Amino acid sequence: MNPSQHKMPLYEALLNLKKEESYSFHVPGHKFGTVFSESGKELFQSILEVDATEIAGLDDLHAAKGVIKEAQELASQFFESDDTYFLVNGTTSGILAAVLSVCRPGDTVIVQRNCHKSILHGLELAGAQPVFLMPDYEKDTGRYSGVNAEIINEALKQHSEASAVFLTYPDYFGRVFDMKRVCEVVHNYHIPVVVDEAHGVHFKLGLPFPPSAIDLGGDLIIQSAHKMAPAMTMASYLHVKGEKIDQSRLNYYLQVFQSSSPSYPLMASLDLARHYLASFTQADKSNLLTYIDGLRKVWAEASSYWGLLPGGYLDDPLKLTLEARGGLSGFQVAEVLEAHHLYPELATEKQVLLTIGLTPNMNLHKLHERLEEVNCQLKKQLKNATISVDQPLFPKFQTLDIDYAEMSLRSSEFVEWRYAANRICAEAVIPYPPGIPFILKGERVSKEQVNGVNALLRQGASFQNVHVERGIWVF
Numbered sequence: 001m002n003p004s005q006h007k008m009p010l011y012e013a014l015l016n017l018k019k020e021e022s023y024s025f026h027v028p029g030h031k032f033g034t035v036f037s038e039s040g041k042e043l044f045q046s047i048l049e050v051d052a053t054e055i056a057g058l059d060d061l062h063a064a065k066g067v068i069k070e071a072q073e074l075a076s077q078f079f080e081s082d083d084t085y086f087l088v089n090g091t092t093s094g095i096l097a098a099v100l101s102v103c104r105p106g107d108t109v110i111v112q113r114n115c116h117k118s119i120l121h122g123l124e125l126a127g128a129q130p131v132f133l134m135p136d137y138e139k140d141t142g143r144y145s146g147v148n149a150e151i152i153n154e155a156l157k158q159h160s161e162a163s164a165v166f167l168t169y170p171d172y173f174g175r176v177f178d179m180k181r182v183c184e185v186v187h188n189y190h191i192p193v194v195v196d197e198a199h200g201v202h203f204k205l206g207l208p209f210p211p212s213a214i215d216l217g218g219d220l221i222i223q224s225a226h227k228m229a230p231a232m233t234m235a236s237y238l239h240v241k242g243e244k245i246d247q248s249r250l251n252y253y254l255q256v257f258q259s260s261s262p263s264y265p266l267m268a269s270l271d272l273a274r275h276y277l278a279s280f281t282q283a284d285k286s287n288l289l290t291y292i293d294g295l296r297k298v299w300a301e302a303s304s305y306w307g308l309l310p311g312g313y314l315d316d317p318l319k320l321t322l323e324a325r326g327g328l329s330g331f332q333v334a335e336v337l338e339a340h341h342l343y344p345e346l347a348t349e350k351q352v353l354l355t356i357g358l359t360p361n362m363n364l365h366k367l368h369e370r371l372e373e374v375n376c377q378l379k380k381q382l383k384n385a386t387i388s389v390d391q392p393l394f395p396k397f398q399t400l401d402i403d404y405a406e407m408s409l410r411s412s413e414f415v416e417w418r419y420a421a422n423r424i425c426a427e428a429v430i431p432y433p434p435g436i437p438f439i440l441k442g443e444r445v446s447k448e449q450v451n452g453v454n455a456l457l458r459q460g461a462s463f464q465n466v467h468v469e470r471g472i473w474v475f
């Protein structure tokens, strides 16, 4: 470990502040926790004591010159980026700023269709013309996941005017693809690759984790530190590598999409998460891998109502995927796990995703006992035949049926699902998690999509659409 990585400048500045007997004539109103609801005081106290703001010595995220700058530079050194920015409004804010910084109104951009909604929101705000790429179907996982260099090349040949390519790496389930070749192809067109690496902040730890896009040619890479590393929720990093990104535009949009009162506990958790990753030793890694082997064994043997998908070199070992069996859906399995206070990350029609932390934190014997209870309940559960979802077949390349500029001028109406087919969707329909749209805003709704949403609803999927059980907004 580089000796400077031992430092945690922002966290240490907050600790020093806590040592002083300070009187705050400044916001926030809780005055270092001295003015606060008695009901929450005990739990919140230690955090409130460092919940400061831009007072002397604590720098300013939006014009960093002091401890925040130092903390960002240490993160950049660890991740081997050219510049790293702390984000306090999640990867969502970094993606919005990234899209706006590389896209001008009317620009064509190439986008993986299975992207997070924040990319689509950014494209809408930018007034871009997206060309969506259908990801590859992977037989071993039964999912549509990554893209390959050939399809990117074909898309860029057809759309050589494109100003950027947006990719998601890894997917939610931790699966990666050959990012290096993809970046080489894109760079032949002298445009940047923006990578949503929300689920890959720990990849920098090296094998057996897949490589990070930072080392594979990505130009702008955004990572949710809070997802797979120990950072507070909403804490993320944005990394820039190379010369293709206009950092003055990026800086401007980071100010547009982030709070002018960024949370210091959040930012300090980014300083600490970088320190945690930089201090991760080979011994920690082998300890973790032994723990993961044990964990996999416990899950694999616990029940015949699921099978554990094998992980390969393309898979993040911190993600375990269960495949529901015995006529149950992934949603049903997840529901019973939750009833036993075992909280999976996500469920789909057929699968349940579990994420693991970087330090062993569970007693495997106790987990085994809990899973035996889960198995007993699943045995008793009336088995519903899985309602199968018609997988809509999307074209290899797809553009929107109405562009964002026109959509902003049109008014929309709410229709019941039975009237939705063939209408143009006016609100993306988004099962959550994972937050990836099933129907895009601006695309013509197909019958298969209508059937698919209805089947997902019957299976118990949650959506981020308030009236999804009744219908959809259309143009």
Ligand SMILES: Cc1ncc(COP(=O)(O)O)c(C=O)c1O
Pocket (backbone or CB within 6 Å): 089, 090, 091, 092, 093, 116, 118, 168, 172, 196, 198, 199, 224, 234, 236, 434, 435
């Ligand atoms: C692939 C992907 N990208 C981006 C995001 C947004 O990240 P954040 O929650 O940090 O804003 C998510 C969140 O689930 C995600 O799964």
